[in-house]
Amino acid sequence: MREIRWGIVGLGNIARKFATDLALVPNCCLQAVASSSASRSETFAVDFGAKSSYSDYESLFSDPDVDVVYIASLHPLHHSLSIAALQHGKGVLCEKPMGINSREVKEIRAVAQEHSAFLMEALWTRFNPAFEQVVKWVAEGKIGKIRYINASFSFNGLDRGEESRLFNLEKAGGSLLDIGIYPLFLAYQLMGNPNSILASAVVSQQGVDEQLAFILSYTKSQALLYSSFTHDEDMRATICGEEGEIYMNSRWHETPNIKLLRQGKEDNPIFEFVGRGYSYEIEEVNRCLREQRIESPKWTTKNSLELSELMDAIRKQIGVRYSADL
Ligand SMILES: NC(=O)c1ccc[n+]([C@@H]2O[C@H](COP(=O)([O-])OP(=O)(O)OC[C@H]3O[C@@H](n4cnc5c(N)ncnc54)[C@H](OP(=O)(O)O)[C@@H]3O)[C@@H](O)[C@H]2O)c1
Numbered sequence: 582m583r584e585i586r587w588g589i590v591g592l593g594n595i596a597r598k599f600a601t602d603l604a605l606v607p608n609c610c611l612q613a614v615a616s617s618s619a620s621r622s623e624t625f626a627v628d629f630g631a632k633s634s635y636s637d638y639e640s641l642f643s644d645p646d647v648d649v650v651y652i653a654s655l656h657p658l659h660h661s662l663s664i665a666a667l668q669h670g671k672g673v674l675c676e677k678p679m680g681i682n683s684r685e686v687k688e689i690r691a692v693a694q695e696h697s698a699f700l701m702e703a704l705w706t707r708f709n710p711a712f713e714q715v716v717k718w719v720a721e722g723k724i725g726k727i728r729y730i731n732a733s734f735s736f737n738g739l740d741r742g743e744e745s746r747l748f749n750l751e752k753a754g755g756s757l758l759d760i761g762i763y764p765l766f767l768a769y770q771l772m773g774n775p776n777s778i779l780a781s782a783v784v785s786q787q788g789v790d791e792q793l794a795f796i797l798s799y800t801k802s803q804a805l806l807y808s809s810f811t812h813d814e815d816m817r818a819t820i821c822g823e824e825g826e827i828y829m830n831s832r833w834h835e836t837p838n839i840k841l842l843r844q845g846k847e848d849n850p851i852f853e854f855v856g857r858g859y860s861y862e863i864e865e866v867n868r869c870l871r872e873q874r875i876e877s878p879k880w881t882t883k884n885s886l887e888l889s890e891l892m893d894a895i896r897k898q899i900g901v902r903y904s905a906d907l
Pocket of ligand 1 (some may be wrong): 590591592593594595596615616617618621651654655656676677678703705746758759
């Protein structure tokens, strides 16, 4: 089986978790890493066994031994770094959100298509085995027509301060783009585009949504969704249909533990959970590259674009604007 050679750019918090899981996946390797800091790059390469380390991103994009690049930098850099990697013919797995807004996602998508290069947003929950089972149950009609979804994503990040990427406007802070994207993705994945959206937020002095509630309305169905950086919460998700219910245990976006209730019976499977849960999206990218696909059929770039359009619509209602929107 062909070995897939990965590069990682932007060597912060998530890059370290991702590299830990990459080492658990067979038939792939960490070929190269790049950071704006030479010492961070060298340390990361030693810690995770990367064959090359660079102190500029361009050198990694030009490395002929790299097949696919994981973009793990801050939100505002996803657009330029994804485009640069794709223009070098590299495949790209870009952290969520793929772009700050739908214009950025459209532009990244166009470059991927022009270069026939693989592109996927790192919405890792989509590939976790328990979530795959939820998608299957819904598609098989196990709970009938979905009437109600309730999901949230919150944690207390107040101690991180205004300069942190969570709260800083220049870093495209705010809960929607960072974590509200998960409950939004859940409703979109299971019910598609809504007919309308109603959003209400607590917006900080800097102008980012610290706390956000939003309702997606469908024909005879609603999704009540929420995200926040201002408090901790036991994160569960509930999906109710006319013929049954699905419960995703805490923390639902990464849980191996889900429950189906229907006709008085309970199905409570517990799935495997390798590493921190990033191995499943890595396996999906590896599979797509081996099959010479330029998209994953499970999470397409059209899906990413539609998700970004929904986030644009929510931000318009709550008045959160970034420099990329101007
Ligand atoms: N999938 C998940 O579970 C998950 C979890 C957390 C975060 N994320 C996503 O991953 C991305 C990174 O989050 P993180 O928590 O890893 O961020 P982070 O640790 O704060 O920073 C990641 C990298 O971004 C670059 N960076 C940081 N501050 C910068 C600045 N002021 N100017 C330019 N570059 C800067 C640095 O890259 P260099 O090393 O090159 O200097 C840094 O190592 C976000 O887009 C987030 O949405 C995903």
